Amino acid sequence: MSHLLRRPFGSHGKVHEITPASAGWRYVGFSLYGLRPGDAVTEATGDREVVLVLVEGKARIEGAGQDWGLLGERMNVFEKSPPHCLYLPDGSTWTATAETDCQLAVCSAPGRGGHAPRRIGPEGITLTARGKGANTRHINNIAMEAEDWCDSLLVTEVFTPPGHWSSYPSHRHDEDDFPRITYLEETYFHRLNPKDGFGIQRVYTDDGSLDETMAVRDGEVVLVPRGHHPCGAPHGFEMYYLNVMAGPLRKWRFVPAPEVEWIMKRDA
Numbered sequence: 001m002s003h004l005l006r007r008p009f010g011s012h013g014k015v016h017e018i019t020p021a022s023a024g025w026r027y028v029g030f031s032l033y034g035l036r037p038g039d040a041v042t043e044a045t046g047d048r049e050v051v052l053v054l055v056e057g058k059a060r061i062e063g064a065g066q067d068w069g070l071l072g073e074r075m076n077v078f079e080k081s082p083p084h085c086l087y088l089p090d091g092s093t094w095t096a097t098a099e100t101d102c103q104l105a106v107c108s109a110p111g112r113g114g115h116a117p118r119r120i121g122p123e124g125i126t127l128t129a130r131g132k133g134a135n136t137r138h139i140n141n142i143a144m145e146a147e148d149w150c151d152s153l154l155v156t157e158v159f160t161p162p163g164h165w166s167s168y169p170s171h172r173h174d175e176d177d178f179p180r181i182t183y184l185e186e187t188y189f190h191r192l193n194p195k196d197g198f199g200i201q202r203v204y205t206d207d208g209s210l211d212e213t214m215a216v217r218d219g220e221v222v223l224v225p226r227g228h229h230p231c232g233a234p235h236g237f238e239m240y241y242l243n244v245m246a247g248p249l250r251k252w253r254f255v256p257a258p259e260v261e262w263i264m265k266r267d268a
Contacts, residue, residue: 002212004203006221012036016221018187023223027152027246028185029108030221035059035098042095045088049111051120051143051155052086052094053242055191057102061086063094064117070099073122077103077240078193080159082122085142087150089115105189109152109246118149127159132267137166145252154184154245154252160199163235169260172205174226176248181255184247186224188231190216190239197237203229206258228257 001007008015016032029048033041035057052061058072063086071084088094090111096104120142128139140157143150160166176183190199195218204211205227216222216231233239245252256264 002214004212004223004225005214005216006223008032008219010034014041015219016189018221018223023185023225025185025225027109028187028244029106030187030189030244031106032189033096033104033106035096035102035104037098037100040095040097041104042093043106045090045092045094045108045111047090047111048108049090049115049150049153050088050092050094051107051150051153052088052096053105053107053142053155054084055103055105055242058099059096059102059104060099061094061096063088064092066117068119071119072099072102075100077191078159078238080127080138082125082127082140083142083157084122085120087115087118087120087143089113089117092117105242107153107155107244112151115149115151131168134164135168136161136164145250150250152246152250154243154250156243158241158243160231160233160239162233162238165230165232166239166241168230169263170228170230170257171254172226172228172257173252173254178249178251179253182247182249182251182253184245184252186229186243186245188222188224188229189242190218190220190222191241192218193238193240197234199231199233199237199239201229201231203227
């Protein structure tokens with residue numbers, strides 16, 4: 001199995017825990033909890049800022065000294081309704097208590113302080129189409145560059161229809177050379193519908209020093225430390241992924257793979 005592909009530990013409790021140390025990089029962290037009604041989990045953010053995403057289900061959340069009440073609405077991620085999320089700065093503590101079965105994602109990156117905790121969505125998050133033809137997919141932006149209330153994190157959800165490609169045309173963001181390109185590490189948390197299906201993701205560099213093609217199953221995470229990283233949903237299977245990106249500059253600037261640059265120019 002590729003070292004870039006991370007399978008869940010199980011289905012209950014903390015089922016993913018990806019840290020900068022375990023990933024071999026500097027910025028992005030991603031954890032996922034599978035909770036049952038009444039389960040409670042508490043974490044301190046330490047020196048990292050956090051975006052909590054209710055992927056599925058409902059939970060009562062307290063964080064940064066505030067009671068945020070009951071968050072969550074969609075019981076199946078493929079309803080595609082806007083997610084309920086919470087931003088917590090570094091130096092915070094949070095507790096989530098599941099009201100229903102739920103999946104709670106913990107997206108983290110270095111924090112520098114100065115930002116207030118805030119609820120994100122469902123208001124203000126609109127499912128938006130991107131791409132053309134078999135490259136069409138649908139985006140729920142949670143915390144992208146236009147939002148200025150966090151230090152490092154870039155977080156978004158993507159729904160890819162059956163038979164379509166996503167994160168395509170292939171592109172990379174692995175150099176710190178703004179404004180041409182920015183260095184951003186990235187994780188993909190994948191869900192498939194039906195859940196016994198699979199998707200495909202390739203991570204590769206122009207010089208071939210990294211070239212991994214993975215069959216991705218429901219609940220798995222792909223790490224993108226560098227290189228291009230397109231993914232595809234075979235006919236019959238719908239693909240969801242939750243993206244987390246972070247780097248030294250909170251800007252998303254990328255360079256297309258040479259072999260697909262003509263596609264980007266044509267479709268611009």
